[in-house]
Amino acid sequence: MEAEVTPPTLSGVQLATLFSDLVRLETELWDLIDRRLRRDHDLPLSWFEPLLVMDRVSNCRVADIAEMLSITVGGTSKLVDRIERAGLCSRSPNPDDARSSVLALTRTGRRRLDAARGSFEDELEARLGAALAPERLDSLASTVRDVRQHIANRRAST
Numbered sequence: 288m289e290a291e292v293t294p295p296t297l298s299g300v301q302l303a304t305l306f307s308d309l310v311r312l313e314t315e316l317w318d319l320i321d322r323r324l325r326r327d328h329d330l331p332l333s334w335f336e337p338l339l340v341m342d343r344v345s346n347c348r349v350a351d352i353a354e355m356l357s358i359t360v361g362g363t364s365k366l367v368d369r370i371e372r373a374g375l376c377s378r379s380p381n382p383d384d385a386r387s388s389v390l391a392l393t394r395t396g397r398r399r400l401d402a403a404r405g406s407f408e409d410e411l412e413a414r415l416g417a418a419l420a421p422e423r424l425d426s427l428a429s430t431v432r433d434v435r436q437h438i439a440n441r442r443a444s445t
Contacts, residue, residue, distance in 0.1 A: 320410045328403040334370050335407065337363070338392060338400045341376055347390045348381065375399060 321332035330338075340352045353363040367390060370376050375396030378388035392400065419427065 316414055319414060320407060323406050323410050324403050327406050328399060330399055330403050333366065334373075334375065335400070335403055337366060337370060338375060338396055341390050341392050342397075342400060346381070346383070348384075348387045349390070350387065352390075370396075 317332060324330045324332050324335055336356055337352045340355050341347045344351045344355070349364050349367055350360055352358075352367065353360045356363070358366075367376065367378075371378060374393055376390050377393055378390055381387045381389045415424065
């Protein structure tokens with residue numbers, strides 16, 4: 288007779304269930320915020336996030352966006368191509384590295400990003416801020432940062 292395999296647990300939490308909950312939460316949040324940004328600003332969330340990075344990072348490169356969003360450089364490059372074709376960003380030669388380009392928001396990109404920020408923040412408040420008391424939200428944010436850092440450290444050591 289085979290012994291029943293017990294799924295790994297963490298303080299009584301089944302890790303597979305936790306993983307599934309995290310993935311579903313990300314998908315649900317993404318869909319809700321994406322729907323709002325598309326409806327109100329004709330801006331998919333997949334474009335909003337790179338535009339935010341371009342706005343925050345001086346002399347932003349494709350590699351900067353890839354790193355900050357935890358996506359591949361190849362996928363990021365194709366994404367930036369689409370954003371550029373839509374007139375929301377531009378590329379110019381990188382004065383520090385001829386192998387890469389520097390990305391910048393165009394006036395249209397800046398206006399679209401600025402208009403969308405309020406909707407983005409409203410959705411985050413409605414979906415996350417209203418769901419948890421501030422101290423629980425702080426704890427969740429800290430926990431997620433810790434897990435991401437652990438994964439990054441393990442990835443760097445392999």
